[in-house]
Amino acid sequence: MERNEFIKSLGLGIALVCTGSCMSGCGGSKSDDPAPGGGGGGGGGGGNTNTKVNIDLASQLLSVGSFATVSGVLFVRLATGNAASSFTATQATCPHQGGALNWIAASNLIQCALHSSQYTAGGAILKQPNDGGSTAALKVYSLAVSGTTLTATLS
Ligand code: FES
Structure with missing residues:
Protein backbone atom coordinates (compact mmCIF):
# COMPACT_ATOMS: atom_id res chain seq x y z
CA MET A 1 0.00 0.00 0.00
CA GLU A 2 2.75 2.41 0.78
CA ARG A 3 4.43 1.63 -2.53
CA ASN A 4 1.19 2.27 -4.38
CA GLU A 5 0.75 5.57 -2.62
CA PHE A 6 4.33 6.49 -3.50
CA ILE A 7 3.78 5.61 -7.17
CA LYS A 8 0.52 7.53 -7.25
CA SER A 9 2.13 10.57 -5.75
CA LEU A 10 5.07 10.22 -8.12
CA GLY A 11 2.65 9.93 -11.09
CA LEU A 12 0.76 12.96 -9.93
CA GLY A 13 4.02 14.89 -9.65
CA ILE A 14 5.08 13.92 -13.15
CA ALA A 15 1.64 14.79 -14.47
CA LEU A 16 1.86 18.21 -12.85
CA VAL A 17 5.33 18.81 -14.27
CA CYS A 18 4.19 17.75 -17.76
CA THR A 19 1.04 19.82 -17.55
CA GLY A 20 3.00 22.85 -16.44
CA SER A 21 5.45 22.37 -19.25
CA CYS A 22 2.68 22.00 -21.81
CA MET A 23 0.82 25.00 -20.48
CA SER A 24 3.85 27.21 -20.69
CA GLY A 25 4.58 25.89 -24.17
CA CYS A 26 1.02 26.40 -25.29
CA GLY A 27 0.92 29.78 -23.66
CA GLY A 28 3.93 30.85 -25.68
CA SER A 29 2.38 29.64 -28.87
CA LYS A 30 -0.86 31.39 -28.22
CA SER A 31 0.87 34.68 -27.64
CA ASP A 32 2.67 34.21 -30.97
CA ASP A 33 -0.47 33.26 -32.88
CA PRO A 34 -1.59 36.76 -33.83
CA ALA A 35 1.73 37.56 -35.49
CA PRO A 36 1.68 34.76 -38.09
CA GLY A 37 -2.03 35.26 -38.66
CA GLY A 38 -1.73 39.00 -38.94
CA GLY A 39 1.32 38.71 -41.13
CA GLY A 40 -0.46 36.54 -43.67
CA GLY A 41 -0.45 39.32 -46.21
CA GLY A 42 3.28 39.67 -45.97
CA GLY A 43 3.89 36.87 -48.43
CA GLY A 44 2.68 38.98 -51.29
CA GLY A 45 4.89 41.86 -50.32
CA GLY A 46 7.70 40.80 -52.67
CA GLY A 47 6.25 43.22 -55.16
CA ASN A 48 7.91 44.82 -58.10
CA THR A 49 11.29 43.45 -58.88
CA ASN A 50 12.38 45.18 -62.02
S1 FES B 1 8.48 37.17 -86.56
FE1 FES B 1 7.21 37.69 -88.23
S2 FES B 1 7.66 39.77 -88.60
FE2 FES B 1 8.91 39.22 -86.97
Whole structure:
Protein backbone atom coordinates (compact mmCIF):
# COMPACT_ATOMS: atom_id res chain seq x y z
CA MET A 1 0.00 0.00 0.00
CA GLU A 2 2.75 2.41 0.78
CA ARG A 3 4.43 1.63 -2.53
CA ASN A 4 1.19 2.27 -4.38
CA GLU A 5 0.75 5.57 -2.62
CA PHE A 6 4.33 6.49 -3.50
CA ILE A 7 3.78 5.61 -7.17
CA LYS A 8 0.52 7.53 -7.25
CA SER A 9 2.13 10.57 -5.75
CA LEU A 10 5.07 10.22 -8.12
CA GLY A 11 2.65 9.93 -11.09
CA LEU A 12 0.76 12.96 -9.93
CA GLY A 13 4.02 14.89 -9.65
CA ILE A 14 5.08 13.92 -13.15
CA ALA A 15 1.64 14.79 -14.47
CA LEU A 16 1.86 18.21 -12.85
CA VAL A 17 5.33 18.81 -14.27
CA CYS A 18 4.19 17.75 -17.76
CA THR A 19 1.04 19.82 -17.55
CA GLY A 20 3.00 22.85 -16.44
CA SER A 21 5.45 22.37 -19.25
CA CYS A 22 2.68 22.00 -21.81
CA MET A 23 0.82 25.00 -20.48
CA SER A 24 3.85 27.21 -20.69
CA GLY A 25 4.58 25.89 -24.17
CA CYS A 26 1.02 26.40 -25.29
CA GLY A 27 0.92 29.78 -23.66
CA GLY A 28 3.93 30.85 -25.68
CA SER A 29 2.38 29.64 -28.87
CA LYS A 30 -0.86 31.39 -28.22
CA SER A 31 0.87 34.68 -27.64
CA ASP A 32 2.67 34.21 -30.97
CA ASP A 33 -0.47 33.26 -32.88
CA PRO A 34 -1.59 36.76 -33.83
CA ALA A 35 1.73 37.56 -35.49
CA PRO A 36 1.68 34.76 -38.09
CA GLY A 37 -2.03 35.26 -38.66
CA GLY A 38 -1.73 39.00 -38.94
CA GLY A 39 1.32 38.71 -41.13
CA GLY A 40 -0.46 36.54 -43.67
CA GLY A 41 -0.45 39.32 -46.21
CA GLY A 42 3.28 39.67 -45.97
CA GLY A 43 3.89 36.87 -48.43
CA GLY A 44 2.68 38.98 -51.29
CA GLY A 45 4.89 41.86 -50.32
CA GLY A 46 7.70 40.80 -52.67
CA GLY A 47 6.25 43.22 -55.16
CA ASN A 48 7.91 44.82 -58.10
CA THR A 49 11.29 43.45 -58.88
CA ASN A 50 12.38 45.18 -62.02
CA THR A 51 14.93 43.27 -64.02
CA LYS A 52 17.95 45.28 -65.08
CA VAL A 53 20.08 44.48 -68.09
CA ASN A 54 23.49 46.13 -68.44
CA ILE A 55 25.82 46.75 -71.34
CA ASP A 56 29.35 48.10 -71.07
CA LEU A 57 29.77 51.24 -73.15
CA ALA A 58 33.56 50.99 -72.88
CA SER A 59 33.53 48.00 -75.21
CA GLN A 60 30.12 48.00 -76.97
CA LEU A 61 27.93 50.44 -78.86
CA LEU A 62 30.98 52.52 -79.66
CA SER A 63 29.69 54.11 -82.86
CA VAL A 64 26.39 55.67 -83.85
CA GLY A 65 24.22 53.04 -85.52
CA SER A 66 25.78 50.11 -83.68
CA PHE A 67 23.52 47.72 -81.81
CA ALA A 68 23.77 44.70 -79.55
CA THR A 69 21.40 42.18 -78.02
CA VAL A 70 21.89 41.31 -74.36
CA SER A 71 19.52 39.11 -72.35
CA GLY A 72 16.55 39.79 -74.59
CA VAL A 73 17.18 43.52 -74.92
CA LEU A 74 18.11 45.22 -78.19
CA PHE A 75 20.37 48.18 -77.40
CA VAL A 76 20.98 50.73 -80.16
CA ARG A 77 23.24 53.77 -80.17
CA LEU A 78 21.37 56.64 -81.84
CA ALA A 79 23.76 59.50 -81.09
CA THR A 80 27.23 60.26 -79.78
CA GLY A 81 27.94 60.66 -76.08
CA ASN A 82 27.08 58.42 -73.18
CA ALA A 83 23.85 60.04 -72.04
CA ALA A 84 20.82 57.76 -71.76
CA SER A 85 19.16 59.82 -74.50
CA SER A 86 21.87 58.66 -76.93
CA PHE A 87 20.41 55.16 -76.90
CA THR A 88 17.22 53.18 -77.24
CA ALA A 89 16.44 49.76 -75.83
CA THR A 90 13.58 47.53 -76.97
CA GLN A 91 12.65 43.91 -76.74
CA ALA A 92 15.01 41.90 -78.93
CA THR A 93 12.46 39.47 -80.38
CA CYS A 94 9.60 40.29 -82.68
CA PRO A 95 6.09 40.31 -81.18
CA HIS A 96 4.79 38.61 -84.34
CA GLN A 97 6.49 35.22 -84.15
CA GLY A 98 9.69 35.83 -82.22
CA GLY A 99 12.08 36.66 -85.04
CA ALA A 100 15.33 38.39 -84.17
CA LEU A 101 15.24 42.18 -84.37
CA ASN A 102 18.14 44.17 -85.81
CA TRP A 103 18.88 47.84 -86.17
CA ILE A 104 19.19 48.92 -89.80
CA ALA A 105 21.32 52.02 -89.45
CA ALA A 106 21.03 53.05 -93.12
CA SER A 107 17.25 53.24 -92.78
CA ASN A 108 17.16 54.28 -89.15
CA LEU A 109 14.75 51.52 -88.11
CA ILE A 110 14.43 48.16 -86.41
CA GLN A 111 13.68 45.22 -88.69
CA CYS A 112 12.68 41.64 -88.03
CA ALA A 113 14.86 38.99 -89.63
CA LEU A 114 11.94 36.58 -90.06
CA HIS A 115 9.11 38.42 -91.87
CA SER A 116 10.69 41.87 -92.27
CA SER A 117 8.32 43.84 -90.08
CA GLN A 118 9.78 47.23 -89.25
CA TYR A 119 9.67 49.51 -86.22
CA THR A 120 10.88 52.95 -85.23
CA ALA A 121 13.59 53.38 -82.61
CA GLY A 122 10.71 54.10 -80.24
CA GLY A 123 9.08 50.73 -80.98
CA ALA A 124 6.18 51.94 -83.17
CA ILE A 125 5.19 49.79 -86.15
CA LEU A 126 6.40 51.03 -89.54
CA LYS A 127 5.63 47.93 -91.58
CA GLN A 128 3.60 44.79 -90.89
CA PRO A 129 5.06 41.28 -91.44
CA ASN A 130 5.36 40.13 -95.04
CA ASP A 131 3.48 36.89 -94.38
CA GLY A 132 0.12 38.61 -94.11
CA GLY A 133 0.13 38.50 -90.31
CA SER A 134 0.16 41.44 -87.96
CA THR A 135 2.57 42.50 -85.27
CA ALA A 136 2.44 44.80 -82.25
CA ALA A 137 4.52 47.72 -81.06
CA LEU A 138 7.76 46.86 -79.32
CA LYS A 139 8.33 47.13 -75.60
CA VAL A 140 10.69 50.03 -74.98
CA TYR A 141 12.73 50.07 -71.79
CA SER A 142 13.86 52.99 -69.68
CA LEU A 143 17.59 53.64 -69.69
CA ALA A 144 20.14 55.02 -67.26
CA VAL A 145 23.89 55.50 -67.53
CA SER A 146 26.32 55.13 -64.65
CA GLY A 147 29.96 55.51 -65.60
CA THR A 148 30.31 53.36 -68.68
CA THR A 149 27.39 51.08 -67.83
CA LEU A 150 24.13 51.52 -69.71
CA THR A 151 21.23 49.90 -67.87
CA ALA A 152 17.82 49.02 -69.25
CA THR A 153 15.07 48.45 -66.71
CA LEU A 154 12.52 45.84 -67.69
CA SER A 155 9.28 46.39 -65.83
S1 FES B 1 8.48 37.17 -86.56
FE1 FES B 1 8.91 39.22 -86.97
S2 FES B 1 7.66 39.77 -88.60
FE2 FES B 1 7.21 37.69 -88.23
